[in-house]
Amino acid sequence: xxxxxxxxxxxxxxxxxxxxxxxxxxxxxxxxxxxxxxxxxxxxxxxxxxxxxxxxxxxxxxxxxxxxxxxxxxxxxxxxxxxxxxxxxxxxxxxxxxxxxxxxxxxxxxxxxxxxxxxxxxxxxxxxxxxxxxxxxxxxxxxxxxxxxxxxxxxxxxxxxxxxxxxxxxxxxxxxxxxxxxxxxxxxxxxxxxxxxxxxxxxxxxxxxxxxxxxxxxxxxxxxxxxxxxxxxxxxxxxxxxxxxxxxxxxxxxxxxxxxxxxxxxxxxxxxxxxxxxxxxxxxxxxxxxxxxxxxxxxxxxxxxxxxxxxxxxxxxxxxxxxxxxxxxxxxxxxxxxxxxxxxxxxxxxxxxxxxxxxxxxxxxxxxxxxxxxxxxxxxxxxxxxxx
Amino acid sequence: xxxxxxxxxxxxxxxxxxxxxxxxxxxxxxxxxxxxxxxxxxxxxxxxxxxxxxxxxxxxxxxxxxxxxxxxxxxxxxxxxxxxxxxxxxxxxxxxxxxxxxxxxxxxxxxxxxxxxxxxxxxxxxxxxxxxxxxxxxxxxxxxxxxxxxxxxxxxxxxxxxxxxxxxxxxxxxxxxxxxxxxxxxxxxxxxxxxxxxxxxxxxxxxxxxxxxxxxxxxxxxxxxxxxxxxxxxxxxxxxxxxxxxxxxxxxxxxxxxx
Ligand SMILES: Cc1cc2nc3c(=O)[nH]c(=O)nc-3n(C[C@@H](O)[C@H](O)[C@H](O)COP(=O)(O)OP(=O)(O)OC[C@H]3O[C@@H](n4cnc5c(N)ncnc54)[C@H](O)[C@@H]3O)c2cc1C
Ligand SMILES: Cc1cc2nc3c(=O)[nH]c(=O)nc-3n(C[C@H](O)[C@H](O)[C@H](O)COP(=O)(O)OP(=O)(O)OC[C@H]3O[C@@H](n4cnc5c(N)ncnc54)[C@H](O)[C@@H]3O)c2cc1C
Numbered sequence: 175x176x177x178x179x180x181x182x183x184x185x186x187x188x189x190x191x192x193x194x195x196x197x198x199x200x201x202x203x204x205x206x207x208x209x210x211x212x213x214x215x216x217x218x219x220x221x222x223x224x225x226x227x228x229x230x231x232x233x234x235x236x237x238x239x240x241x242x243x244x245x246x247x248x249x250x251x252x253x254x255x256x257x258x259x260x261x262x263x264x265x266x267x268x269x270x271x272x273x274x275x276x277x278x279x280x281x282x283x284x285x286x287x288x289x290x291x292x293x294x295x296x297x298x299x300x301x302x303x304x305x306x307x308x309x310x311x312x313x314x315x316x317x318x319x320x321x322x323x324x325x326x327x328x329x330x331x332x333x334x335x336x337x338x339x340x341x342x343x344x345x346x347x348x349x350x351x352x353x354x355x356x357x358x359x360x361x362x363x364x365x366x367x368x369x370x371x372x373x374x375x376x377x378x379x380x381x382x383x384x385x386x387x388x389x390x391x392x393x394x395x396x397x398x399x400x401x402x403x404x405x406x407x408x409x410x411x412x413x414x415x416x417x418x419x420x421x422x423x424x425x426x427x428x429x430x431x432x433x434x435x436x437x438x439x440x441x442x443x444x445x446x447x448x449x450x451x452x453x454x455x456x457x458x459x460x461x462x463x464x465x466x467x468x469x470x471x472x473x474x475x476x477x478x479x480x481x482x483x484x485x486x487x488x489x490x491x492x493x494x495x496x497x498x499x500x501x502x503x504x505x506x507x508x509x510x511x512x513x514x515x516x517x518x519x520x521x522x523x524x525x526x527x528x529x530x531x532x533x534x535x536x537x538x539x540x541x542x543x544x545x546x547x548x549x550x551x552x553x554x555x556x557x558x559x560x561x562x
Numbered sequence: 563x564x565x566x567x568x569x570x571x572x573x574x575x576x577x578x579x580x581x582x583x584x585x586x587x588x589x590x591x592x593x594x595x596x597x598x599x600x601x602x603x604x605x606x607x608x609x610x611x612x613x614x615x616x617x618x619x620x621x622x623x624x625x626x627x628x629x630x631x632x633x634x635x636x637x638x639x640x641x642x643x644x645x646x647x648x649x650x651x652x653x654x655x656x657x658x659x660x661x662x663x664x665x666x667x668x669x670x671x672x673x674x675x676x677x678x679x680x681x682x683x684x685x686x687x688x689x690x691x692x693x694x695x696x697x698x699x700x701x702x703x704x705x706x707x708x709x710x711x712x713x714x715x716x717x718x719x720x721x722x723x724x725x726x727x728x729x730x731x732x733x734x735x736x737x738x739x740x741x742x743x744x745x746x747x748x749x750x751x752x753x754x755x756x757x758x759x760x761x762x763x764x765x766x767x768x769x770x771x772x773x774x775x776x777x778x779x780x781x782x783x784x785x786x787x788x789x790x791x792x793x794x795x796x797x798x799x800x801x802x803x804x805x806x807x808x809x810x811x812x813x814x815x816x817x818x819x820x821x
Contacts, residue, residue: 181634182757185634185638185754185757188595189638189748189749193748227749228750
């Protein structure tokens with residue numbers, strides 16, 4: 175593994191860091207500590223900048239007019255973009271644009287025209303509706319939302335739980351059981367507009383996260399034309415597995431940013447705060463916390479970069495991506511927890527970003543596959559398929 | 563139109579700097595970055611060339627160890643090419659020596675206009691640009707806050723304490739650009755990817771035709787004799803309001819002649 179950045183990567187990292195420090199942090203300063211969006215004029219102003227810089231739509235592949243970043247560079251940027259208060263779930267408040275759901279790149283041309291391109295242009299938002307009340311770790315078996323065919327349409331009934339941003343989405347990528355197969359071969363993916371009759375956002379589910387609510391959805395005789403199926407009937411699970419594993423890498427990288435920032439804040443604090451006649455930085459208990467933080471941060475970074483480099487080289491990276499997800503989410507949680515302890519009272523106030531990172535990082539160990547499921551993925555890879 | 567911008571590459575001011583204990587000079591052996599003071603000159607040059615409908619922005623820098631990270635940033639912003647002067651014998655060069663080196667490099671490019679920062683962020687003697695103009699026998703206008711080109715004349719708003727002077731001058735000329743007068747653009751993605759392919763001519767003293775005895779520690783007429791730590795900032799006075807706080811604050815500001 176070579177963890178040296180190329181000159182271009184270094185410049186992209188430097189530029190992103192400067193952008194966060196000079197544009198995002200000052201614009202965020204006067205917002206509510208739980209804010210999930212910038213003031214509209216700041217948002218417009220910064221989007222103009224990222225467009226001029228050619229950085230808008232980071233995840234858009236080159237063939238769709240995006241910068242076509244490789245996974246390593248994208249992960250390095252994610253580490254920088256999350257170094258502010260809202261950075262975990264709203265990195266740079268979206269001024270670098272959204273990518274659209276990765277699975278939509280597998281859509282038909284007509285589907286791309288209707289949902290993907292408007293999303294890339296920032297005109298439409300999508301949500302990803304997989305998890306159900308019956309469970310999210312093993313969705314292939316847990317999905318109970320049922321679809322049956324009626325003429326040229328499919329009719330869906332059922333519910334979904336913890337679907338992020340469905341209240342603000344224009345369309346959903348929705349998974350339903352469409353055959354008697356109880357596992358992955360009986361699930362179909364549909365793209366459906368959220369204003370379709372029979373599509374209901376029942377409630378917002380409040381979580382540790384300040385913004386970007388999770389929601390509960392219900393479908394009552396929701397009719398979907400068959401040309402809105404993504405991929406094959408009963409082939410919903412086969413879609414874009416590679417892209418999904420790849421997405422775990424920037425997801426993991428995004429956890430490292432707050433950890434780096436929290437660590438920097440804690441070093442500053444330890445060097446200026448006195449108790450019992452000496453600085454915190456002179457006490458071994460505190461030094462060791464800072465060292466443990468450094469070990470956690472570097473370990474997470476190495477795991478993320480290893481996964482990213484394998485992905486970029488076209489090698490298998492499923493184990494590495496799962497490991498990066500697990501290590502980064504757990505390490506960042508420990509780091510921010512220690513940093514809070516070092517800060518004492520002010521650490522748990524909303525005067526500092528630590529408490530928001532602390533709350534929101536806790537979700538990262540559950541979302542996108544809990545730690546235990548990441549271990550299951552790795553176990554399958556290292557022990558062998560017959561031990562599924 | 564051809565514009566040359568002098569850009570200094572300096573140790574990252576965000577990192578703790580270190581002095582060489584024998585020479586009292588700043589250690590410059592690590593990565594160097596584009597001095598923010600010079601990012602304004604680069605931006606100004608790019609805007610002038612855009613306004614002129616075309617032209618070329620060239621960079622000139624003197625730095626140790628062929629260091630070009632800072633140059634690459636300016637190239638990624640949009641500058642076209644660069645000359646980098648690096649030579650072991652330049653160690654210890656003072657401001658006049660720097661000016662001689664920069665002037666020799668600039669001469670090779672025969673520009674219409676030369677831009678520099680008013681002062682660098684690490685050395686900040688604020689003398690190099692005028693010395694460069696002196697060596698090249700060119701007019702110089704300092705503290706430029708706005709620049710426009712009209713035929714073979716440059717019109718400059720020159721910042722003063724009270725406001726600004728309007729100055730006109732025939733090209734070629736050297737201008738020093740006040741920090742903060744334009745918003746330096748971020749390097750673009752395309753610019754970053756292209757920066758490495760842009761030509762950077764690396765020259766040493768011999769290549770520039772400069773006599774070794776006129777620069778470096780031997781040629782330096784400036785010497786840093788002593789370095790002392792800056793005094794610690796005194797803690798401020800806390801005024802507890804017993805009903806007269808406003809008066810005491812007003813008195814304090816009055817003493818400072820702020821009000
Ligand atoms: C005694 C002494 C010894 C020194 N020894 C060394 C040494 O060993 N190695 C070393 O690298 N430096 C050394 N320096 C720094 C020296 O080379 C400075 O670059 C020079 O003195 C410029 O001074 P300044 O930073 O105050 O420039 P200022 O006059 O404050 O700079 C104004 C503008 O001039 C231009 N400019 C200044 N310097 C450069 C440059 N190098 N390249 C391109 N443009 C420039 C920039 O546009 C800048 O914004 C030494 C300086 C002194 C005084
Ligand atoms: C804020 C938030 C936003 C979300 N957004 C979305 C979204 O946009 N779209 C979407 O589809 N889903 C979303 N989810 C759902 C998320 O993906 C699921 O919560 C997650 O997959 C876990 O599913 P579950 O909650 O049903 O837990 P379960 O599947 O019931 O699992 C419970 C726990 O059991 C343990 N466990 C599970 N399997 C194993 C095993 N094999 N071995 C050992 N232990 C195991 C794990 O610790 C797990 O946390 C969101 C969740 C949250 C909290």
